[in-house]
Amino acid sequence: MRWILAATLLYLLSSCINYPTPCFQAPEVVKVGDTIHFTNCSVDGYSYYWWFDDGTDSEEAEPSKVYTERGKYKVYLTAYTKNGHYQRKSNKIIEVGHLHLDEIRINDFPADDGGIPWDSDGTGPDLRITYGPAGQAPQYTTIEVPNINTDSLPLVFLPISDIRLTEGEWQFNLLDIDGTAERPMRSFIINPNQREPGQIRITDGDWNFQLTTSVR
Numbered sequence: 510m511r512w513i514l515a516a517t518l519l520y521l522l523s524s525c526i527n528y529p530t531p532c533f534q535a536p537e538v539v540k541v542g543d544t545i546h547f548t549n550c551s552v553d554g555y556s557y558y559w560w561f562d563d564g565t566d567s568e569e570a571e572p573s574k575v576y577t578e579r580g581k582y583k584v585y586l587t588a589y590t591k592n593g594h595y596q597r598k599s600n601k602i603i604e605v606g607h608l609h610l611d612e613i614r615i616n617d618f619p620a621d622d623g624g625i626p627w628d629s630d631g632t633g634p635d636l637r638i639t640y641g642p643a644g645q646a647p648q649y650t651t652i653e654v655p656n657i658n659t660d661s662l663p664l665v666f667l668p669i670s671d672i673r674l675t676e677g678e679w680q681f682n683l684l685d686i687d688g689t690a691e692r693p694m695r696s697f698i699i700n701p702n703q704r705e706p707g708q709i710r711i712t713d714g715d716w717n718f719q720l721t722t723s724v725r
């Protein structure tokens with residue numbers, strides 16, 4: 510009886526010691542070109558094998574990784590003990606994409622241009638926003654919203670096409686379309702890829718301008 514207990518105890522001990530529990534942390538959504546740092550939270554692991562689902566792998570404990578193409582990748586981590594025993598692999602899906610523009614929003618704007626009315630007839634600006642990578646002629650434009658005032662707020666513009674926010678600065682020109690003339694009201698320059706995806710808000714005096722971005 511005693512040896513059976515001893516053998517059972519030995520068996521339980523060996524199963525506790527020999528089988529590590531793989532565990533890792535990684536962001537769920539990243540951009541193409543971002544450096545991902547994998548955090549290893551495995552228990553009782555001695556060595557590791559990572560499979561990144563794009564043809565690459567690693568044996569580091571906490572590797573870094575850059576995906577060069579968009580897609581959904583299923584990353585596997587296998588944790589081994591010193592004698593080579595391992596437990597079931599752990600995996601996570603990482604979505605890799607590009608930054609896109611979802612919305613342009615004006616939450617607030619000044620009632621006039623430093624004491625001068627925005628437009629010639631006093632009805633309020635007829636607003637259109639042109640935008641695109643800074644330093645180039647704007648590639649994109651919103652619709653025109655006539656006679657805006659504080660009752661119009663917030664003004665929300667949804668892109669009519671799929672707009673990928675490329676690297677670098679983007680310029681947003683707020684124009685008052687007075688007849689055929691375009692009177693600049695204000696420009697905002699933003700580097701969206703340097704900011705967290707989601708809401709990017711710029712406030713300056715009475716101006717409150719906002720972009721919403723996402724990775725997909």
Ligand SMILES: [Ca+2]
Pocket residue numbers: 628631632633634635655656657
């Ligand atoms: Ca007007």
